[in-house]
Amino acid sequence: MAELTINADDVRNALNDFAASYEPTGGDRTEVGHVLTAADGIARVEGLPSVMANELLRFENGTLGLAQNLDTREIGVVVLGEFQQIREGMEVHRTGEILSVPVGDGFMGRVVDPLGQPLDDLGPIEAEGRRALELQAPTVTERKSVHEPLQTGIKAIDAMIPIGRGQRQLIIGDRQTGKTAIAVDTILNQKANWESGDPEKQVRCVYVAVGQKASTIAGVRATLEEQGALEYTTIVASPASDPAGFKYLAPYAGSAIGQHWMYGGKHVLIIFDDLSKQAEAYRAVSLLLRRPPGREAYPGDVFYLHSRLLERCAKLSDEMGAGSMTGLPIIETKANDVSAYIPTNVISITDGQIFLQSDLFNANQRPAVDVGISVSRVGGAAQVKAMKKVSGTLKLDLAQYRDMQAFSMFASDLDPATRRQLARGERLMELLKQPQYMPYPVEEQVVSIWAGSKGHLDEVAVDDVLRFEREFIDHLRRKDVALGAIGSTGKLEDDTLEVLTSEIEEFKKNFEPSGKDGVAAGNEEHQAIDEDQVAQEQITKQKR
Numbered sequence: 122m123a124e125l126t127i128n129a130d131d132v133r134n135a136l137n138d139f140a141a142s143y144e145p146t147g148g149d150r151t152e153v154g155h156v157l158t159a160a161d162g163i164a165r166v167e168g169l170p171s172v173m174a175n176e177l178l179r180f181e182n183g184t185l186g187l188a189q190n191l192d193t194r195e196i197g198v199v200v201l202g203e204f205q206q207i208r209e210g211m212e213v214h215r216t217g218e219i220l221s222v223p224v225g226d227g228f229m230g231r232v233v234d235p236l237g238q239p240l241d242d243l244g245p246i247e248a249e250g251r252r253a254l255e256l257q258a259p260t261v262t263e264r265k266s267v268h269e270p271l272q273t274g275i276k277a278i279d280a281m282i283p284i285g286r287g288q289r290q291l292i293i294g295d296r297q298t299g300k301t302a303i304a305v306d307t308i309l310n311q312k313a314n315w316e317s318g319d320p321e322k323q324v325r326c327v328y329v330a331v332g333q334k335a336s337t338i339a340g341v342r343a344t345l346e347e348q349g350a351l352e353y354t355t356i357v358a359s360p361a362s363d364p365a366g367f368k369y370l371a372p373y374a375g376s377a378i379g380q381h382w383m384y385g386g387k388h389v390l391i392i393f394d395d396l397s398k399q400a401e402a403y404r405a406v407s408l409l410l411r412r413p414p415g416r417e418a419y420p421g422d423v424f425y426l427h428s429r430l431l432e433r434c435a436k437l438s439d440e441m442g443a444g445s446m447t448g449l450p451i452i453e454t455k456a457n458d459v460s461a462y463i464p465t466n467v468i469s470i471t472d473g474q475i476f477l478q479s480d481l482f483n484a485n486q487r488p489a490v491d492v493g494i495s496v497s498r499v500g501g502a503a504q505v506k507a508m509k510k511v512s513g514t515l516k517l518d519l520a521q522y523r524d525m526q527a528f529s530m531f532a533s534d535l536d537p538a539t540r541r542q543l544a545r546g547e548r549l550m551e552l553l554k555q556p557q558y559m560p561y562p563v564e565e566q567v568v569s570i571w572a573g574s575k576g577h578l579d580e581v582a583v584d585d586v587l588r589f590e591r592e593f594i595d596h597l598r599r600k601d602v603a604l605g606a607i608g609s610t611g612k613l614e615d616d617t618l619e620v621l622t623s624e625i626e627e628f629k630k631n632f633e634p635s636g637k638d639g640v641a642a643g644n645e646e647h648q649a650i651d652e653d654q655v656a657q658e659q660i661t662k663q664k665r
Contacts, residue, residue, distance in 0.1 A: 152215055156180070157195060159207035162364045163409045164198045166213045172196060175219055175255055181212045185236075187220055187366065190410050197410040199366040201236065222374045224381035225249030229325065232342060232356040235367050235374040240358060241342075252381050254373040258432035265438045267472075270503045271324070271390065271447050274310030274560020275303060277490040277553045280512035280570050282475055285503025286388055286445040287436025291467055293452045293459060294477030299488050300451045302557050303475065304328070304392040305341060307449065308350050310560035311390065315353045325382050326354040327391040329375035331368050332398030335360040348558060365409075368402035376433050379446050383435070386442035391434065395451035396427060400463050417462045427463075428470050459494075473497035487554060492519055505563055507613035511571040515549070518574065522546025541579070548578045551586040564608035565594050568621065571613070577625050585635050593628050600624070 154168030164186060172178070178186040178198055184206065190197030200207060222237035225248045232241040239246055267285035284290045292300045305328075314322040328345075330338045338358050345351040355378055359371035372393050379389040393399070400423055407420035415421045427450075434448035450471065452464050457479060459468065468474055475495050482489035501509075525543050529535060535543070552573040555561070561569070569590050572578055581589045597604050602624060606617050 154213040156207060156209055156211045156213060159204055161409050162200050162204045162366060164200055164207050166196045166198050169196060169215055172215055177216045177218050177220055179214050179216055180207055182206050199406055201366050219253050221251040221253045222377050223248030224252045224378050228355045228378055230352050232358055235359050235371040252377040254370060254377050256377060256380060259435045259437060263438055263441050265436045267436050267499045267503050270505055272310055272563050273307040275306055275488055276555055276561060276566050276569060277488055278475060279566055280508060281492050281516045282495050282497045283500035283504040285500045286447050288499055289431045289434050289448040289471040291450050291452060291471040291474040293454060293464060293474050295454055295457055295479045298477040298479050298482045300477060301394055303488055304394060304449055305344060306560050308354055309348050309558060312350050324388045324390050327375045327379045328354060329357045329372050329393050331359050331371050331395060332361050365402040365405040368399060369406055372399055372430050376430060380433060383444040383446040386444045389446040391446060391448050393450040395453055396467060397453045397463055419462060424466050427467055431470050472499045492516055505611045507567045507607050507611055510613050511567055511574060515574055519546060519549060545579055547583055548586050549573045551583050554587060564604045567607050567613060568594060572625060582634050589632060596628050597624060
């Protein structure tokens with residue numbers, strides 16, 4: 122029998138040759154988790170020790186989930202889809218991706234879900250890339266002060282509560298007070314800018330619908346399409362039937378789509394309708410994840426939920442492309458209580474608020490803007506010079522009118538100056554009424570506010586004010602005077618004022634009153650009321 126000899130050098134050389142020529146056959150190491158429990162849109166998953174916060178996970182049946190709670194032994198996952206099909210023991214795999222949405226110009230005119238998937242049966246959307254939902258807001262050095270106006274087309278807002286590009290302006294009020302109507306009118310008012318073809322004027326719009334009825338969202342889409350505004354608008358829809366996870370993510374998805382255009386040097390308007398329902402969805406998700414509740418059962422980071430979202434709206438510096446994203450978050454109050462938790466949070470985050478009063482709405486003062494507590498903290502710097510000139514005392518005039526109105530309810534005799542002030546205030550309030558889906562160009566707003574604040578409507582009956590305004594603007598348009606100069610320069614020069622004054626005096630001579638209320642200012646009769654009628658008068662007359 123031959124002797125077996127082993128040479129160490131031969132063994133080493135053989136191992137080196139094998140290692141050099143070895144090619145893996147694809148047996149990659151993967152982490153696999155398993156579902157422990159699944160209920161109410163939340164799954165608890167064991168395993169996956171390397172998972173990241175906000176990472177997308179894929180269940181065995183293809184459903185996606187979002188990793189939220191990263192505990193020692195298990196993960197709390199928000200199921201993005203139908204959770205009824207998730208079963209105990211089902212495998213869960215990592216995707217290695219943070220939640221993101223596709224972005225690009227292909228989204229204009231489309232309705233998508235919070236994951237960027239189309240909902241309008243118009244085929245797939247061609248994306249230009251993807252953008253993470255949780256994106257860092259621009260830093261202080263990347264921003265610029267708000268200095269460009271964003272016109273809403275609503276007289277009461279553009280005159281007294283102006284909005285600038287890059288501003289966050291809260292729209293707050295009870296249900297059924299016209300919050301969505303203001304947002305939709307603002308989108309419609311961007312149509313002329315879009316059709317101009319000038320990138321400096323064009324504003325792309327994103328409408329985020331959270332927790333609304335599907336029929337309401339369909340109605341908004343139909344209105345935008347009918348008015349020709351859908352071509353520059355993207356609708357991110359998460360209706361009431363969606364799981365809480367989708368409603369929580371929808372505003373971030375809309376913001377990511379808008380930021381893509383903002384960083385491209387374009388101007389964006391984004392509307393969050395509404396953030397109350399997003400906060401409620403986040404509360405539901407947090408409670409189901411067993412996070413400790415705080416005030417009104419909201420989690421401790423509900424302020425951060427909204428602040429990190431709204432801080433993404435900005436006016437970028439010239440070095441960053443000078444783009445902008447203007448935010449109009451909407452908050453629904455209960456019984457006009459603006460001191461509740463979520464309303465006070467969002468008021469403190471935003472740059473101003475437009476408060477809609479249900480009493481005004483029911484009194485047919487629409488839009489029902491309460492100018493007393495509505496404010497724009499930064500928009501004044503962006504207001505058109507002509508509008509600033511004519512509306513300077515408007516807010517004060519209306520405040521004095523409300524005080525006088527409350528006083529006159531109990532006064533038996535008023536001096537002529539008080540009567541004139543009441544008459545002018547009444548006409549100004551009438552002038553600020555505006556039909557839905559009829560935004561005014563800024564030059565027409567300037568002429569309208571000028572006529573009211575300078576007393577040119579004092580001799581016009583209250584019931585005739587809106588007809589007088591409409592016919593006078595048509596008169597100016599026919600004669601092609603004043604409107605063009607105001608619209609092109611944004612200023613109200615002295616020669617333009619002279620033309621307007623002569624034109625309105627000429628127009629008043631030919632204006633035919635309707636005869637319903639032909640009483641001129643200062644001649645109204647104020648009768649004393651009996652004591653037993655005081656209570657009834659307090660109900661029927663609005664006391665401000």
